[in-house]
Amino acid sequence: MYIGSYVFLYGETEIREAPVYAAVGQRETAILRSPPPKTQPRAATNKLYDCIVKVTEKTYDSEHKAFLKMVLDVRKEFPYSDTATNPGYVVAGRSDSRYPANTSIKLQVHPEGTQEPIAFTSDVESTVDHVILTVVCSLDEEVTDMSNFMLRVWGANEYLQPGSSLSEYDYVRECVRLEKDVRLCLHSSIDRELARTERDDAMAQHITLDDLMPNVGTPVLTFDNLSILLETLEGELSRCVGVAGAEGSCSPGAALQAVKAVVALAGAEPLHVTRALQAFAHAAANNVCHLLI
Numbered sequence: 001m002y003i004g005s006y007v008f009l010y011g012e013t014e015i016r017e018a019p020v021y022a023a024v025g026q027r028e029t030a031i032l033r034s035p036p037p038k039t040q041p042r043a044a045t046n047k048l049y050d051c052i053v054k055v056t057e058k059t060y061d062s063e064h065k066a067f068l069k070m071v072l073d074v075r076k077e078f079p080y081s082d083t084a085t086n087p088g089y090v091v092a093g094r095s096d097s098r099y100p101a102n103t104s105i106k107l108q109v110h111p112e113g114t115q116e117p118i119a120f121t122s123d124v125e126s127t128v129d130h131v132i133l134t135v136v137c138s139l140d141e142e143v144t145d146m147s148n149f150m151l152r153v154w155g156a157n158e159y160l161q162p163g164s165s166l167s168e169y170d171y172v173r174e175c176v177r178l179e180k181d182v183r184l185c186l187h188s189s190i191d192r193e194l195a196r197t198e199r200d201d202a203m204a205q206h207i208t209l210d211d212l213m214p215n216v217g218t219p220v221l222t223f224d225n226l227s228i229l230l231e232t233l234e235g236e237l238s239r240c241v242g243v244a245g246a247e248g249s250c251s252p253g254a255a256l257q258a259v260k261a262v263v264a265l266a267g268a269e270p271l272h273v274t275r276a277l278q279a280f281a282h283a284a285a286n287n288v289c290h291l292l293i
Contacts, residue, residue, distance in 0.1 A: 068208070088190075089190055090159065103125075105181075120134060122134070128166065132149045132150075132186065148190070152185040153183075154185055232261070236254045249284065256277060
């Protein structure tokens with residue numbers, strides 16, 4: 001059996017000069033792979049993107065649109081050419097103040113270019129024109145035209161308008177309340193660099209909500225999202241009340257975050273809410289939360 005197998009492999013019927021695997025190797029070496037054909041560079045095309053334009057849209061509710069309409073209407077009512085509404089300077093704060101009859105105040109007016117003030121006493125109901133006339137008459141210079149003179153609040157870039165009375169201004173009221181002298185500056189001319197121009201009015205005609213509120217996000221205040229936040233806030237406050245009643249102190253962090261979430265959704269934080277948050281945090285820090293229950 002062993003001899004028969006030997007003859008079959010190496011007998012006369014199958015005489016080979018090389019082993020069996022040599023033919024396979026020769027066949028593989030005989031086949032030469034040709035290099036791939038060179039591809040011609042194709043011109044880049046953006047036909048799929050030619051008609052695509054990136055558009056950023058924001059969602060505005062009816063209140064935003066009403067606010068835009070109000071701004072446009074107000075700007076149309078006060079054109080740049082009206083010097084009464086466009087003086088070009090900041091007018092000092094005014095309010096409807098009431099003073100007892102015959103209330104007098106002490107004025108110290110510093111003329112422009114001098115250091116020594118002109119001091120005198122005047123009635124609080126005196127007009128700005130009367131004060132200007134008194135100061136100008138106290139100067140050694142001869143002045144024929146006093147229409148350009150203006151009074152400015154000492155230490156501030158705020159002016160008193162001609163034709164108004166001293167009692168109208170908040171600065172005068174504070175001086176009377178604190179029993180201080182009213183200090184003013186007299187200017188012979190005024191810089192009206194803050195005045196609106198014709199270009200400003202032309203630009204105001206094309207104003208949009210993106211110009212007024214560029215940082216307004218897409219979320220809209222609705223009943224559903226507001227009710228979720230209010231329920232969360234109510235739960236946090238109830239937890240604080242329970243903890244404060246049992247332990248006498250509480251952690252205000254979660255409740256403050258809930259309020260901040262409501263404020264962020266509404267887009268405004270009233271002053272009384274800010275003060276309430278500060279009082280709540282102060283009470284929690286001093287372990288007096290039980291006093292707020």
